[in-house]
Amino acid sequence: xxxxxxxxxxxxxxxxxxxxxxxxxxxxxxxxxxxxxxxxxxxxxxxxxxxxxxxxxxxxxxxxxxxxxxxxxxxxxxxxxxxxxxxxxxxxxxxxxxxxxxxxxxxxxxxxxxxxxxxxxxxxxxxxxxxxxxxxxxxxxxxxxxxxxxxxxxxxxxxxxxxxxxxxxxxxxxxxxxxxxxxxxxxxxxxxxxxxxxxxxxxxxxxxxxxxxxxxxxxxxxxxxxxxxxxxxxxxxxxxxxxxxxxxxxxxxxxxxxxxxxxxxxx
Amino acid sequence: xxxxxxxxxxxxxxxxxxxxxxxxxxxxxxxxxxxxxxxxxxxxxxxxxxxxxxxxxxxxxxxxxxxxxxxxxxxxxxxxxxxxxxxxxxxxxxxxxxxxxxxxxxxxxxxxxxxxxxxxxxxxxxxxxxxxxxxxxxxxxxxxxxxxxxxxxxxxxxxxxxxxxxxxxxxxxxxxxxxxxxxxxxxxxxxxxxxxxxxxxxxxxxxxxxxxxxxxxxxxxxxxxxxxxxxxxxxxxxxxxxxxxxxxxxxxxxxxxxxxxxxxxxxxxxxxxxxxxxxxxxxxxxxxxxxxxxxxxxxxxxxxxxxxxxxxxxxxxxxxxxxxxxxxxxxxxxxxxxxxxxxxxxxxxx
Numbered sequence: 001x002x003x004x005x006x007x008x009x010x011x012x013x014x015x016x017x018x019x020x021x022x023x024x025x026x027x028x029x030x031x032x033x034x035x036x037x038x039x040x041x042x043x044x045x046x047x048x049x050x051x052x053x054x055x056x057x058x059x060x061x062x063x064x065x066x067x068x069x070x071x072x073x074x075x076x077x078x079x080x081x082x083x084x085x086x087x088x089x090x091x092x093x094x095x096x097x098x099x100x101x102x103x104x105x106x107x108x109x110x111x112x113x114x115x116x117x118x119x120x121x122x123x124x125x126x127x128x129x130x131x132x133x134x135x136x137x138x139x140x141x142x143x144x145x146x147x148x149x150x151x152x153x154x155x156x157x158x159x160x161x162x163x164x165x166x167x168x169x170x171x172x173x174x175x176x177x178x179x180x181x182x183x184x185x186x187x188x189x190x191x192x193x194x195x196x197x198x199x200x201x202x203x204x205x206x207x208x209x210x211x212x213x214x215x216x217x218x219x220x221x222x223x224x225x226x227x228x229x230x231x232x233x234x235x236x237x238x239x240x241x242x243x244x245x246x247x248x249x250x251x252x253x254x255x256x257x258x259x260x261x262x263x264x265x266x267x
Numbered sequence: 268x269x270x271x272x273x274x275x276x277x278x279x280x281x282x283x284x285x286x287x288x289x290x291x292x293x294x295x296x297x298x299x300x301x302x303x304x305x306x307x308x309x310x311x312x313x314x315x316x317x318x319x320x321x322x323x324x325x326x327x328x329x330x331x332x333x334x335x336x337x338x339x340x341x342x343x344x345x346x347x348x349x350x351x352x353x354x355x356x357x358x359x360x361x362x363x364x365x366x367x368x369x370x371x372x373x374x375x376x377x378x379x380x381x382x383x384x385x386x387x388x389x390x391x392x393x394x395x396x397x398x399x400x401x402x403x404x405x406x407x408x409x410x411x412x413x414x415x416x417x418x419x420x421x422x423x424x425x426x427x428x429x430x431x432x433x434x435x436x437x438x439x440x441x442x443x444x445x446x447x448x449x450x451x452x453x454x455x456x457x458x459x460x461x462x463x464x465x466x467x468x469x470x471x472x473x474x475x476x477x478x479x480x481x482x483x484x485x486x487x488x489x490x491x492x493x494x495x496x497x498x499x500x501x502x503x504x505x506x507x508x509x510x511x512x513x514x515x516x517x518x519x520x521x522x523x524x525x526x527x528x529x530x531x532x533x534x535x536x537x538x539x540x541x542x543x544x545x546x547x548x549x550x551x552x553x554x555x556x557x558x559x560x561x562x563x564x565x566x567x568x569x570x571x572x573x574x575x576x577x578x579x580x581x582x583x584x585x586x587x588x589x590x591x592x593x594x595x596x597x598x599x600x601x602x603x604x605x606x607x608x609x610x611x612x613x614x615x616x617x
Contacts, residue, residue, distance in 0.1 A: 023449050097475035117465075121460060
């Protein structure tokens with residue numbers, strides 16, 4: 001796990017300040033994520049974890065600071081441009097396209113990699129068919145990987161919660177990203193579903209080499225799988241480092257855990 | 268007779284992309300299309316021309332379903348966009364001397380351009396606010412129709428010359444029907460294909476969750492504008508055909524009533540369904556005619572209150588539409604799917 005310190009930095013967040021009116025959501029926050037890491041952002045409710053993800057994915061524009069990804073300054077680029085650079089994400093509250101089938105949802109992830117426009121699509125001749133099939137193949141690989149073959153034709157709105165979370169992960173993977181932002185992927189899941197999700201996250205990271213930024217409340221999971229993590233409280237960084245380092249930071253223990261270190265130790 | 272398998276077994280992705288999935292469906296659809304082409308030979312001119320208006324309505328309804336049903340942007344300007352197409356087509360034929368087969372797509376493109384201009388507010392506005400913005404389009408265009416005398420003939424209207432193909436002129440009920448139904452079938456096929464390809468998926472993604480569509484790299488503004496363009500293009504084509512059908516176009520036809528009529532078609536037929544557009548167009552075209560015949564017959568029986576019965580017609584029309592919304596909120600296309608599912612397993616439903 002200490003090996004991740006030697007890898008090159010992929011995402012650098014510097015002095016990010018985000019205000020909503022008078023409320024300071026993020027106050028001069030900075031950290032860097034290295035290539036191939038599982039990097040977690042933790043903190044109590046309202047600490048600014050999701051706001052941080054929204055700044056990285058482009059949904060919020062920070063008032064100050066810079067975010068750079070693979071050497072590009074992406075601070076002011078629109079979300080679609082960031083997707084093209086290889087940043088994908090899932091949402092805390094499921095944000096799937098409810099009226100579409102599972103396959104179509106995942107195929108949206110291939111949108112930026114496809115070319116057919118209105119006319120090619122409307123006539124649906126050779127080149128368009130070939131493109132559809134080619135990307136269908138890519139999508140089916142992900143479907144196999146996440147073990148959702150049995151629901152590929154179902155309309156997403158009718159699926160159980162745990163499966164919807166998995167479809168959302170599949171959609172993000174279809175972008176073929178270099179960095180994936182997961183916003184509470186385990187929230188509301190039972191033990192079995194959580195274990196499946198952890199397995200998927202680790203496979204994504206190790207087999208596909210995708211960097212993972214994880215926001216999660218399940219401390220057992222976070223401490224087990226993270227290479228490094230950052231702890232936020234009221235938009236300020238109060239701790240950063242490996243799980244062991246963070247667990248022994250007095251400020252973290254005080255602010256986040258109310259002085260009881262045992263909470264870290266398991267579920 | 269080929270039977271659907273109890274499971275859906277496909278060997279290739281190409282097979283899996285088929286729209287008409289079994290041989291039975293392919294034969295049924297083929298037979299239906301054949302019937303559409305053969306039936307005018309046996310039907311009266313009145314019925315044939317009613318079918319022509321239905322085919323025109325199908326094209327217009329498909330258009331508004333793309334923008335409202337699939338992309339989720341309420342549009343109250345479909346009637347006006349039809350007008351743009353009708354006047355443009357007439358203009359291209361009379362003044363520029365284009366043949367109809369060139370003037371019609373050009374009219375569609377003109378209408379699409381106008382639709383895109385009035386689709387611009389969709390960048391900022393959603394839901395009811397956008398509906399009001401498109402309502403403005405309706406009234407602005409109506410004003411233009413009344414006052415741009417050189418192109419539209421103002422309040423007098425303007426003739427729309429019949430299409431010619433070589434020595435043949437499309438001026439009979441039957442020939443007009445054949446032209447219209449061919450375009451309508453092409454529109455159905457094009458829309459179906461569009462919606463199962465990249466752009467169509469992007470439209471639906473914008474409707475279902477625009478924030479995550481944006482995160483997935485879908486350019487929201489582009490696809491909202493495109494949906495308005497596609498919708499207005501269809502309206503333009505429908506308008507050109509309407510001009511051909513009536514031979515004379517005037518601004519009176521392309522009012523807010525027509526726009527609401529189209530919106531009602533896709534709500535009754537089924538939002539976000541190609542089949543729903545067809546059902547809705549048939550329903551909304553036939554219902555007033557049935558009511559006219561029905562109230563006419565009643566008025567004959569009770570001559571003293573005949574004028575009262577006749578004036579109930581619009582009320583009854585409204586009531587039927589409301590009942591539909593209460594008892595069939597997902598539209599006729601949904602009911603059709605239910606019926607199909609029922610008969611698939613009949614008589615052993617478990």
